[in-house]
Amino acid sequence: MKPHSLTDRPATLNSRYNRLALVSSPRHLALLNKEDADTLVVICDWLLWQSAVTDGWHCVHFETALIDNHAPDPLDMDIMLRANDWVWLDGVDHTLFHGVSLGRQFCSTAQYIVSAYYRMDLALRKLLSEFSCREVTLYDYWVDRYLVSPDLRHLIVATVARDMGVHFDDQLDPVLPGDPALAAAPSTLGAPPTGWHKLAKQCGLALHGYAMTVMVAVQRRLRPRVNRPLVIANWNMVRSFLQSDPADDCQPMVLAPTLPKTLNLLRRFWSANILPCPYPSVGLTQQEREQIAAMVKVYEAHWSEPAEGLEEAMRRFMRASVLTLDNLLPLARQVKSVQAFLRRYRPSRIVVDGVKSPPLSIFLELGKAQGIPADYIWHSPLAPQNIRFDNLGCESRQEALVERCLSWGKFNDMWLERIGAACSSVRVGNPVLAKYTAMKKSGGGRDVALLLQLVPAFSDVRGLYLSQYEFFVEGVRQLNQLGYKRVIFKMHPSMWREEYYEEIARRFELKVEIRKHGRFEDYVREADLVVGPMVSGAMLEVLASGTPMVAYFLKPSTLDSTYFDGLNVQSDISRLGEAVTNNEFLDPAVVLDLYCDSECGQSPAERFWQALSRSPL
Structure with a gap:
């Protein structure tokens, strides 16, 4: 059996329908009549859609409406910038804490809502228009990868129905994250250790942390005036950098908590003269807690009147998933921990492999305030998506936080130019490929x-x-x-x-x-x-x-x-x-x-360390 394709129009489809019925589950189909030629069933789930077409339902998958969506849109490049629009109230970011924007740390999550809203809104408008519908019934409506909340699903459909002058029949019965029939599920972590396992892990981490503290103290005392850049990257990147030793004038630091806790790795750090620095944990004062609570009240007061469309959707998402003390207080503690880290270790430069998520973006903001230059290196290729980032200087409301991009090669340089990044480029290649x-x-x-x-x-x-x-x-x-x-x-x-x-x-x-x-x-x-x-x-x-x-x-x-x-x-x-x-x-x-830049003939790890040396070759 061959699967039905989005581009194949089922013979059962009419040119007009009185009603659209939005569904995502067999239980929704059970409420409808397959023989009803006046209702077009719009399905969100691929397997359910395959079965319904085979069974002869008057149905389409909602992405049918997006097949010919080729027209350029500002969102193509600016989705990360639009994901942060909610932060700015009359041009002011009211989420600043010790100079760090807490609100903009959530742009990776906020982009999901921007993308989901764009897809769901556009598809529904096109379907209602194409089939001349006068009514839409909502049982459920979502995008595979973005399980937006039932509240936002309702908002999108109600808004489109109002705008297009069609009757809205609200029968919302949402499929929720964790449903075993879904194609995508929330990411889950293994259960944390308990009892003796928990105690053993805590003791092991404490001993490892003590060993690192002693090691870092000894190495810093042996070389008190050396150039010490801080490299914050995932383990895949760090182990690639370890293929070569840093230059003699360079004693790099790495964030120890993000790396494997092995004796062999500590030995390698010692032999390469790399400092695995522990990450301090710092609490909040009562005054700081009150400051965070006051931030939330500022936005609630400004949002007292409902907004329209995507702006209202973002507000609802932020109220539920961002502007809560459970989310903001841990982030504020992270800001203070980064402050303490920078005071203790005083890096000469900060190198990150990402620019949009904490703690990397926190290090960039606090480092900029302290005059510490910053470099950015891809951990995965972003070209060919010409997507703009505020921390690279693509946002007029914020200054660039990155001074240099440690470029992989020609495509990386083209990407920087096409997005309008306000940073220079130094070619180092891709260390991971070795x-x-x-x-x-x-x-x-x-x-x-x-x-x-x-x-x-x-x-x-x-x-x-x-x-x-x-x-x-x-x-x-x-x-x-x-x-x-x-x-x-x-x-x-x-x-x-x-x-x-x-x-x-x-x-x-x-x-x-x-x-x-x-x-x-x-x-x-x-x-x-x-x-x-x-x-x-x-x-x-x-x-x-x-x-x-x-x-x-x-x-x-x-x-x-x-x-x-x-x-x-x-x-x-x-x-x-x-x-x-x-x-x-x-x-x-x-x-x-x-x-x-593989034809360069030099090891990318060597080129990386040379770029961080005060006397690059």
Whole structure:
């Protein structure tokens, strides 16, 4: 059985309907009549939509209305800036605490609401208009990746109905996060240790912290006037930097709490003269607690009258999920902890691998106030999405917090220019690729094919989430037909549920192994062929390993496809077999040089440390 495509118009569809019924669950369909030719059922769930079309319902998936959404929109580049608009009241940010904007620390979360509102609002307006509906019944309405609250779902539908002059029939019966039928689920962490396990962990962490404190004190005393940049990056980046030793005039610091707690790592830090600095924990005074509470009251007073559209949606989200003491007090404590850290260790420079989330953004704001220069390096490629960030100087209401970008290569430099970043660029390459280069292989076998999940980025407001399921089904079938003995589907280790994909595989009788966890390099080492998204750090890692890759970029999308001109990037998964047969693979040398300056001939780790030296080569 072949899945129904968004581009295929079911024969059952009429040109006009009196009513739209928005549903997301079989329990909603049970309240409707399949034979009712006057009601168009708009479905939010892919599997439910597949079944309903097969059963002959008058139905569409809501993303049908977004297929031709190709027109440029300011949100394409400015979604991160718009996610922070709520902070500014008459041009003033009232969430400042010790000079740090607490409100803007939530932009990564706020962008989800901006994107969801854009998609849901636009799709509903287009469907009501296209089918000349006079009524809309809401049972449930959401976007796969953005499980917005029932309150916001209601607000969006009620607002569109009012604006378009159609009757709104409120029958809201929301599917909630955690429902086992959903394609996506909230991220969960393992249960915290209890009893003796908890005590043992606390003792181990205390001993490790003491060892680091002693080690840092000794090394600082041995070299009291040395250049000490602070590097704040994820473990994948830090271990890549450790492939080379810093320059003699440089004694880098790293944030110890974010790194593995092993003796071997401490030895490596000692031999490389790197300081793993403990992160102090600082409390709040009663006066500071009252200051935070006063912030909330300022916004509540300003928002006493309801707003319209997205602005009202953002206000409701902020009231429920941001402007609460449970959210703001821990963030304020983090600000004070960063202050204490900077006072104690006095870094000569701050290097971050992200610019939009705490604690990185807190370090940037406090460092700027103290005159500490800051560098930014990608931890994953942001090109081809030309997305603007306030901390890079793309927001007129805020000064740039980053002085230099430690650029991976040509695409990184192009990206900085296209977003209008107010920082200089120093080329260092991509240090992460070395571990993949070490597994170089000839390829060409037909034993294992690795298919990577393809999902639009959070901030790609025009990407279609349904495209991932058709990509999965057709990709697996094509690889099976090519004769691969095993097809492994590797999911991104985020919110998507394995069970949902397993149900798709069962329903469409796919021969595939579905995997969500495990080290990515192990999957790459085993694969003879990789098929997956062009827009992904995984693509670069695959190319560095020497594994043949067929890469895809699907439209519509807010991403700038001109980056990929001439790079043999595919757009039609139905011709995967032809692409493999014709060796239409990415050229590793070309792509890696564009992204990572790989033809430079010098180790990226060496170049990174040289950029932080006071006497760079």
